[in-house]
Amino acid sequence: MGKKRVSVQIDGRSYVVITEDDEAYVKEIAESVSESLLKASRSGKNLDVRDCAILVALDYCDDSRKEKRHNKDLIAKADQIMQHTNEMNKKCSDYRERLTDAINENTRLTKRIRALEDQLRVLVRDNERLKKYEPRKDDAEKQFEKTLQERRAEKLMGYVPMEQASLFDGLEPEEPPSESERNTASAAQRHGKKKKKHGKN
Numbered sequence: 540m541g542k543k544r545v546s547v548q549i550d551g552r553s554y555v556v557i558t559e560d561d562e563a564y565v566k567e568i569a570e571s572v573s574e575s576l577l578k579a580s581r582s583g584k585n586l587d588v589r590d591c592a593i594l595v596a597l598d599y600c601d602d603s604r605k606e607k608r609h610n611k612d613l614i615a616k617a618d619q620i621m622q623h624t625n626e627m628n629k630k631c632s633d634y635r636e637r638l639t640d641a642i643n644e645n646t647r648l649t650k651r652i653r654a655l656e657d658q659l660r661v662l663v664r665d666n667e668r669l670k671k672y673e674p675r676k677d678d679a680e681k682q683f684e685k686t687l688q689e690r691r692a693e694k695l696m697g698y699v700p701m702e703q704a705s706l707f708d709g710l711e712p713e714e715p716p717s718e719s720e721r722n723t724a725s726a727a728q729r730h731g732k733k734k735k736k737h738g739k740n
Contacts, residue, residue: 548573550576576595
């Protein structure tokens, strides 16, 4: 944008300003200067236009210096905010990575828990099956204790175990008769029969 000439009125006098700014903006500034000169001329007596212009210039320089200082402070605060923002962004990035790792670890642990739960269900089913085929340990222990108590009671009462005996126990078995003895017995039986026959006659 090139420079241009702008005609303005200040305290009743015409001035030509060469500027790159907008014409409306330049006239607004000229009007503000005119109001400041009028205000300075009313604030003191016996002040010519030069004195009023100096006072106005002092006011504008003071305002400009304060604005520059204020802008410098704002820039310093803005730099601090930017630095703090960068640090927060870095922390957020670190937290985001840690959160991602935590989510992945949680997913892995969840899968592991589900696998262990499946194994637990299988073990519970197997345990129930084994209970159907094996006696309960408590019952076996109770039976064992009962047997021990019965044996102790028998000893205290002087129990003597009885053995079954036969009437024929202790007898020696007879030897079978010899052949001569068998022949003699047969002859005696025949002789006895003959006597009985003669007696009938």
